Structure formats: C-alpha cells, structure tokens
Amino acid sequence: xxxxxxxxxxxxxxxxAGVVRIVQSHPELLAARAGxxxxxxxxxxRDRSRDRGVDLSAYAWEDDAATLAARDDVDVVLELMxxxxxxxxxxxxxxxxxxxxxxxxxxxLLAHHGQALAExxxxxxxxxxxxxxxxxxxxxxxxxxxSLAGNEMTRVMGVMNGTCxxxxxxxxxxxxxxxxxxxxxxxxxxxxxxxxLDVGGIDAGHKLALLASIAFGTxxxxxxxxxxxxxxxxIEDITHAADMGFRIKLLGVAQMTGRGLEQRxxxxxxxxxxxxxxxxxxxxxxxxxxxAIGQIVLRGPGAGAGPTASAVMxxxxxxxxxLRLPVFGQPAAGLRAARAAQAAVPAPYYLRMRLLxxxxxxxxxxxxxxxxxxxxxxxxQYDHEDVSAPVLIVTHKTTRFALEEALSAFEATGVxxxxxxxxxxxxx
Amino acid sequence: xxxxxxxxxxxxxxxxAGVVRIVQSHPELLAARAGxxxxxxxxxxRDRSRDRGVDLSAYAWEDDAATLAARDDVDVVLELMxxxxxxxxxxxxxxxxxxxxxxxxxxxLLAHHGQALAExxxxxxxxxxxxxxxxxxxxxxxxxxxSLAGNEMTRVMGVMNGTCxxxxxxxxxxxxxxxxxxxxxxxxxxxxxxxxLDVGGIDAGHKLALLASIAFGTxxxxxxxxxxxxxxxxIEDITHAADMGFRIKLLGVAQMTGRGLEQRxxxxxxxxxxxxxxxxxxxxxxxxxxxAIGQIVLRGPGAGAGPTASAVMxxxxxxxxxLRLPVFGQPAAGLRAARAAQAAVPAPYYLRMRLLxxxxxxxxxxxxxxxxxxxxxxxxQYDHEDVSAPVLIVTHKTTRFALEEALSAFEATGVxxxxxxxxxxxxx
Numbered sequence: 001x002x003x004x005x006x007x008x009x010x011x012x013x014x015x016x017a018g019v020v021r022i023v024q025s026h027p028e029l030l031a032a033r034a035g036x037x038x039x040x041x042x043x044x045x046r047d048r049s050r051d052r053g054v055d056l057s058a059y060a061w062e063d064d065a066a067t068l069a070a071r072d073d074v075d076v077v078l079e080l081m082x083x084x085x086x087x088x089x090x091x092x093x094x095x096x097x098x099x100x101x102x103x104x105x106x107x108x109l110l111a112h113h114g115q116a117l118a119e120x121x122x123x124x125x126x127x128x129x130x131x132x133x134x135x136x137x138x139x140x141x142x143x144x145x146x147s148l149a150g151n152e153m154t155r156v157m158g159v160m161n162g163t164c165x166x167x168x169x170x171x172x173x174x175x176x177x178x179x180x181x182x183x184x185x186x187x188x189x190x191x192x193x194x195x196x197l198d199v200g201g202i203d204a205g206h207k208l209a210l211l212a213s214i215a216f217g218t219x220x221x222x223x224x225x226x227x228x229x230x231x232x233x234x235i236e237d238i239t240h241a242a243d244m245g246f247r248i249k250l251l252g253v254a255q256m257t258g259r260g261l262e263q264r265x266x267x268x269x270x271x272x273x274x275x276x277x278x279x280x281x282x283x284x285x286x287x288x289x290x291x292a293i294g295q296i297v298l299r300g301p302g303a304g305a306g307p308t309a310s311a312v313m314x315x316x317x318x319x320x321x322x323l324r325l326p327v328f329g330q331p332a333a334g335l336r337a338a339r340a341a342q343a344a345v346p347a348p349y350y351l352r353m354r355l356l357x358x359x360x361x362x363x364x365x366x367x368x369x370x371x372x373x374x375x376x377x378x379x380x381q382y383d384h385e386d387v388s389a390p391v392l393i394v395t396h397k398t399t400r401f402a403l404e405e406a407l408s409a410f411e412a413t414g415v416x417x418x419x420x421x422x423x424x425x426x427x428x
Numbered sequence: 429x430x431x432x433x434x435x436x437x438x439x440x441x442x443x444x445a446g447v448v449r450i451v452q453s454h455p456e457l458l459a460a461r462a463g464x465x466x467x468x469x470x471x472x473x474r475d476r477s478r479d480r481g482v483d484l485s486a487y488a489w490e491d492d493a494a495t496l497a498a499r500d501d502v503d504v505v506l507e508l509m510x511x512x513x514x515x516x517x518x519x520x521x522x523x524x525x526x527x528x529x530x531x532x533x534x535x536x537l538l539a540h541h542g543q544a545l546a547e548x549x550x551x552x553x554x555x556x557x558x559x560x561x562x563x564x565x566x567x568x569x570x571x572x573x574x575s576l577a578g579n580e581m582t583r584v585m586g587v588m589n590g591t592c593x594x595x596x597x598x599x600x601x602x603x604x605x606x607x608x609x610x611x612x613x614x615x616x617x618x619x620x621x622x623x624x625l626d627v628g629g630i631d632a633g634h635k636l637a638l639l640a641s642i643a644f645g646t647x648x649x650x651x652x653x654x655x656x657x658x659x660x661x662x663i664e665d666i667t668h669a670a671d672m673g674f675r676i677k678l679l680g681v682a683q684m685t686g687r688g689l690e691q692r693x694x695x696x697x698x699x700x701x702x703x704x705x706x707x708x709x710x711x712x713x714x715x716x717x718x719x720a721i722g723q724i725v726l727r728g729p730g731a732g733a734g735p736t737a738s739a740v741m742x743x744x745x746x747x748x749x750x751l752r753l754p755v756f757g758q759p760a761a762g763l764r765a766a767r768a769a770q771a772a773v774p775a776p777y778y779l780r781m782r783l784l785x786x787x788x789x790x791x792x793x794x795x796x797x798x799x800x801x802x803x804x805x806x807x808x809q810y811d812h813e814d815v816s817a818p819v820l821i822v823t824h825k826t827t828r829f830a831l832e833e834a835l836s837a838f839e840a841t842g843v844x845x846x847x848x849x850x851x852x853x854x855x856x
Contacts, residue, residue, distance in 0.1 A: 022578045022720055032758045033577050101641060131575065137721045139567075139575030146751070148560065149461050150450050150741025173489065217460065275727060278706060292450055292738035293565045296728035300721070313578025323574070323751045330460045357545030419569035 137307025151290025565735025579718025
C-alpha cells in the first residue's frame with residue numbers, strides 16, 4: 001500500500017470541522033477505497049481555543065495558514081477559509097509554490113483568480129480541485145468535467161443559491177412579501193455577512209462562471225455574468241406567475257451563442273411541473289445539457305457541513321487515488337477568452353402591468369407588442385382594482401431588444417399605470 | 429502530447445454507432461480535453477453491409493469481435509454487444525488477457541460475472557468501466573464511486589428501467605390497464621426481445637446489484653436481489669394510490685442492514701410530491717444517500733443512442749486522461765461476500781382489499797392488523813359496488829413478517845373478498 005495522503009486543513013469552520021469528522025469517523029473505509037490511508041497532519045484557524053466538536057489534539061496546529069500550506073508533512077492543502085483576497089489566496093499560492101495540491105470550497109477566489117491560479121498550479125505540476133465550491137454536495141464539477149467529456153455542451157443552468165430559493169419558495173408558500181422573508185432568513189442565519197452575496201446573485205454568479213469555464217473551454221469570466229438579484233421580486237409576481245403555471249427562480253444560465261458566451265444569473269420563470277420548478281427550499285439543482293446526453297438534472301444539498309465536506313472529501317479521495325486533471329478540465333493555457341454576449345438568446349417573457357380603465361386599453365398594449373414583433377401566447381386580465389386592472393401576458397419567443405422597445409413604448413399609450421414588470425421565461 | 433488512445437468497437441448497434449458519431453463529430457474538443465487524440469482503429473459487428481448512418485470506411489473491420497479485442501492497434505475495447513454469456517464475455521476476457529482496458533454497457537454481463545471479470549482485470553493491471561451499464565446517460569457510477577467516496581453509503585435507490593416507468597405513468601395518465609399499455613410499449617419498440625428483462629425487473633435488478641457492490645463494498649450479488657416485476661400492478665392500484673397521494677414505481681432499493689444486504693427491485697409507492705414520484709415516462713432517476721451527503725438525486729435519460737454513447741465516452745475520456753480505478757471502486761479481492769437480507773427494513777404499506785357488506789367488517793380487519801402489531805395511518809372506504817366495497821389502508825411502519833401474518837389472517841375473518849393487495853411504501 002502506498003504511503004498515506006497527508007492533509008493540511010486551513011480553516012476550521014463548519015466545513016473544515018465536517019472534513020475532520022469524516023476522516024476520523026471511518027478511516028478503514030477511506031483506506032480501502034483509496035488504496036492508502038488518508039490522514040490529517042496539521043490544521044490552522046484563527047481561534048485555537050474554540051470548541052469545534054472534534055478532537056484536534058493529534059494534529060499540529062498552525063496559527064498562520066500560510067505556514068501550514070508550506071509544511072513538509074502536508075501533501076494536500078484544504079483551503080476552507082473563504083474570501084477572494086488576502087489570506088485564502090495567499091494560502092493557495094503558497095501551497096502550489098511548495099508543490100502541494102489544493103482542494104478548496106472557495107468559489108469567490110476561483111471566480112476572480114481562477115485563470116491565474118490554474119496557470120500557477122499547472123506550472124508547478126499541481127492541481128486545484130473545487131467540487132465543493134459549486135452547489136455544495138452535488139457532484140456537478142465532476143459530472144461536467146469527466147462524465148460529459150464526450151459532449152459539446154449546449155447549456156448549463158442551475159439554482160445554486162439555497163438562500164434565494166428558500167426566500168422565493170417561502171414567499172409563495174406563506175404569501176409573505178420579500179422584506180418579511182428576507183428578515184426571516186436573516187434571523188435563521190441563512191444569509192452571508194454581506195447579504196448581497198446571496199440575494200444579489202453574486203455567490204451564485206461565481207458558481208455559474210466556474211461551470212461556464214469548464215463547459216465551454218473558456219477562461220473564467222465572472223465580470224461577464226449579467227447579475228440581477230431577487231430584491232425586486234414581489235409577492236404579486238410570484239402569485240401571478242403561479243396562476244400562469246410558473247415558478248420564479250434565481251436561475252443561472254450559461255450558453256455559447258453565435259455572438260459569444262451568454263452568462264446570466266437572474267430571476268426567471270420556469271414551468272411549475274419541471275424539476276427546476278418543483279425545487280423547494282434550500283436545495284440546489286443543476287441542469288447540464290449537451291449534444292449527446294440531452295439533459296441531466298442533479299439535485300442535492302447546496303450547503304451545510306456534511307454535504308460540503310462530502311464534496312471536499314470526494315476531491316481528496318480522487319487525489320489519494322491518483323486521479324489528476326487540469327483545473328478547468330483542460331490546460332489553462334488552452335482556455336479561450338470568453339466574448340461576453342448580452343442575453344442574445346430569444347426567450348418568451350412574462351409581462352405584468354396595470355391597465356387603466358379606458359376604452360381600447362388592451363388593444364393599445366397589444367398593438368405596441370405587435371409593432372415590436374412580439375406575439376402573445378397567453379393573456380389574462382384580472383378585475384379592476386380602483387382605476388386599473390392587473391394584466392398578465394406570456395409572450396412567444398422574442399429578443400430582449402424587441403422587448404425593451406415595447407416596454408419603452410408602453411408609456412406613450414397612456415393606458416399603462418406605472419412601470420410594467422418583465423421577467424424572462426427560461427425554457428427548460 | 430501523448431499518443432492517441434485507440435479504440436476498438438465491438439458491436440455497432442445504436443450505442444456503437446452513437447460512439448462513432450461522437451468521435452467523428454468533434455475530435456478537437458476530445459483532444460483538448462483528453463490532452464491527446466481519441467481515435468477508432470477497428471470495429472466489429474455481425475453484419476458488415478448494414479447501413480448504420482456513420483462512415484466506417486476508415487476503420488479496420490473484423491468479423492470476429494474476439495479477434496478485434498486482441499488487435500495490437502487497439503488500446504481500449506468497447507464491448508457494446510450485450511448478453512451475459514457467449515461472445516460478449518469472450519470479448520471482454522480476450523481484451524483483458526491481451527492487456528487492454530474495457531469499456532462496456534453490459535449490465536447483465538457484470539451482474540453475473542462482475543467479480544470474476546474484476547479479478548481478471550486487476551490481475552492484468554487493466555480496468556473495466558461501465559458507466560453506461562447503469563441508468564444510461566446518468567453519471568451514477570462515477571458519482572457513487574468517486575464523488576461520494578468520503579461517505580458511508582446508507583441507501584441507494586432508483587427507477588432504472590425506463591420502459592417500466594413509461595408503462596406505469598402511461599397507465600395512470602391514460603387510465604389504461606396494464607395489458608393495453610404493455611402492448612403499446614411493444615408496438616413502440618420499447619421492450620427487450622424478452623420482455624421479462626424489462627417488466628420482470630431483471631434488467632433493473634442487474635443495475636441495482638452493480639450499484640450495491642460499489643456502495644457497500646460487497647461482491648456483486650444479483651442472485652440476492654429480490655425481484656418482483658410490474659405485471660401484477662392494476663390500474664385500480666395506480667388510481668387508488670394516487671388518491672392517497674402516492675405514485676407506483678418499479679423501484680430498486682439497496683441498503684446495508686444489521687441482518688445483511690437488502691436488495692429489492694419491486695413495485696413501491698412513493699409520495700407524489702417527491703422527485704421519484706414526479707418522474708414521468710422513460711426518464712431514469714437514481715437517489716444516493718450517505719452519512720455526510722444526506723441525499724442527492726440524479727435524473728436523466730436511461731437509454732438511447734446519444735445518452736448511452738455519452739456515458740461510454742465519459743469512460744473513454746477518463747482512460748484517455750489516465751484516470752484509473754478498480755472496477756468496483758476498490759480492489760476486487762477486498763470486496764466482501766454479501767449476506768443477503770430479505771426485506772428486513774420496516775416500512776409502511778399500502779393495503780387494498782374488498783370488504784363484504786356485513787356489520788362489523790371494518791372492525792374485523794382493524795382487529796387483525798392490531799393483533800399483528802400493525803397500526804393504521806390512514807384508511808379510506810369507498811362506496812359499495814354490488815356486495816363489496818374497496819378499502820384502502822396506509823399503515824405505519826411494520827415488518828414484512830407482521831404484514832404477512834395479517835394478510836394470512838384476513839381470510840379467516842370472512843369479510844374480505846378475494847386476496848388483498850399489499851405494496852410497500854418506500855420512504856424517500
């Protein structure tokens with residue numbers, strides 16, 4: 001049997017402690033599967049005295065994570081601290097420069113510095129693995145990089161922020177407005193210290209950028225992700241979308257188009273009978289589409305100590321078994337710069353507006369749509385409330401350009417009260 | 429760049445032709461990902477003259493697949509012929525003995541001879557890969573063997589025969605009896621030449637046995653799979669189960685219990701709101717549960733040229749990239765013999781019976797259940813039809829022993845018409 005694989009763990013939050021728990025709980029199982037032992041030799045965190053519910057006494061302690069990353073008795077550094085600058089980046093760089101492989105759960109770090117870090121790893125003959133960085137325990141990085149390696153990928157989609165999905169599904173089930181459920185999520189500890197990372201779509205956008213890089217062989221381009229959070233989603237839209245057979249999700253979509261790489265992280269409508277539409281609460285889901293496979297759907301826990309540690313250990317076990325790949329599935333030097341395309345792919349849209357109680361109001365709205373080349377799939381007008389009535393329109397496929405033309409023309413009709421809401425319907 | 433990986437394809441049915449199509453359609457993409465070319469050098473099938481929709485002129489042709497398997501210009505043999513005896517087995521053995529790796533989609537072969545073939549492969553320092561053998565394009569073998577390698581697996585479940593799921597969901601949606609939908613499926617070409625492979629649960633049982641081996645580190649034990657097909661499922665049960673909030677699925681379940689390895693492939697009820705319950709038509713779904721991950725759900729096409737070829741190519745690309753593992757995730761010599769347990773894990777059950785229109789009939793049935801220690805969760809009695817009324821009972825968790833005791837005691841009550849139906853409710 002080969003010598004044991006020695007782990008150094010930088011960061012002992014819930015994920016780090018979860019990894020310690022796995023390594024301690026069934027060492028024989030890990031050894032049987034890896035063909036060698038898997039051991040922890042050193043750990044590092046900010047506060048040595050904190051009780052993490054695991055016995056750390058057998059491991060060397062380093063106050064400085066970068067010192068841990070360079071230790072001679074460490075083969076693989078687990079960077080489980082988070083943050084895209086500062087110490088986390090330094091730890092990964094130090095580890096690579098010292099000739100060690102890296103496993104990280106840090107989506108922000110890779111979304112911002114993935115290309116540079118991948119090149120650095122490859123220059124050293126080392127690898128960086130990051131299954132835990134995207135959709136927690138769901139093995140999406142492996143499925144995309146390895147299982148679907150025979151496919152030209154056509155689209156990658158996902159609900160990859162459990163907090164946003166919790167908020168949106170809770171709004172619907174409890175009939176509560178956004179602000180109330182946001183506060184609930186805050187009270188439950190579901191939100192990041194900076195809530196915009198969640199509700200602004202930034203965290204999920206990081207994940208999407210990583211998936212897009214693997215799927216399309218392009219350099220990670222987080223700046224090319226069109227970001228729109230869920231803060232403007234109202235209970236009215238959730239309810240009305242449900243009336244029309246849809247659910248609203250913070251959905252990430254990446255696809256290669258004739259005009260470049262389209263990456264969107266934004267609220268979208270999806271059919272309520274689709275797997276994405278049926279996804280409730282904090283669970284994540286990723287949909288992978290390729291020319292041979294058609295579509296597969298992966299569903300699972302997107303966060304939490306156990307699932308995230310499971311993903312970290314999957315990477316560790318690959319390294320223990322000698323399974324090594326370039327960081328983004330092919331050599332970093334060969335990744336193309338992505339040309340960012342702004343929502344080029346036509347789609348149907350959901351429109352909600354309030355029509356004033358004037359003769360011919362609906363005809364005027366319909367004419368504006370027609371003049372922009374937008375045809376109507378379904379329309380529903382509700383009872384008048386005071387001087388106006390809610391109107392819902394589901395369009396056939398149209399371009400965003402045509403849609404924006406129509407939206408700006410509505411005002412001149414004099415029959416639309418306030419600003420119409422338009423939300424893309426993603427065809428799943 | 430390393431020298432190209434050279435494939436020999438034995439079997440040019442839909443899957444074999446699908447693999448040829450992938451290799452021909454984007455060679456640069458495959459080479460970029462694998463770090464080397466992936467080429468076909470030789471092919472073999474029964475009928476050379478048949479038009480398969482792909483150009484085979486650049487490849488050497490072998491009439492005899494075993495001769496192909498031993499060719500010097502072949503690195504990896506793709507066994508895509510099927511069948512668990514005869515030529516398929518011979519091809520795999522010949523390839524291994526000639527020092528070649530094998531990729532196969534042949535679940536029957538591995539369910540029957542997996543242990544011997546794994547030992548033979550390992551003796552030669554070769555590997556057998558079989559992602560395509562289980563659930564078609566769904567990357568379940570890789571997820572289980574690699575991504576979840578840090579988990580002690582607790583349960584593996586799945587709907588892994590698309591034909592059965594098509595029949596069951598079509599019965600429900602069209603309100604048709606089993607025989608009518610079976611004939612439809614036959615007319616559509618959905619059934620194997622021996623339909624019992626599908627509707628008898630044998631094909632899905634093969635797949636379950638392979639998953640159980642990886643999940644629990646045991647030797648493949650197809651003979652230990654409790655098999656029950658869908659032939660006895662009636663439209664009445666489908667409709668009544670739906671009334672109670674359930675769907676009937678041909679569900680494979682493997683779990684390690686204190687009494688041994690339980691492997692069942694049988695009709696079960698699952699909640700209609702669960703991912704398994706929502707699975708319609710020919711799509712497959714696998715649910716993997718482990719101590720760290722909790723649960724992940726993988727959904728996708730279980731058959732078809734593209735999806736199956738995608739899975740074969742995932743294995744090929746792994747080999748091209750130098751990713752090599754023991755056949756069942758750990759050395760075959762270390763796999764334990766499974767002790768087969770008969771449905772040891774208690775479960776709730778769905779019972780359907782017809783009660784004669786006699787005073788105290790329901791009380792007698794309830795007393796039988798109580799005397800067997802079975803408590804009732806929900807009960808529904810329908811209107812009388814002629815002399816009897818349908819009664820549905822959903823029990824709380826009970827053992828199969830207690831259930832069988834109750835079933836045999838019903839007859840003596842004199843109030844139950846005919847044989848009651850009992851179907852396990854799998855808690856998902």
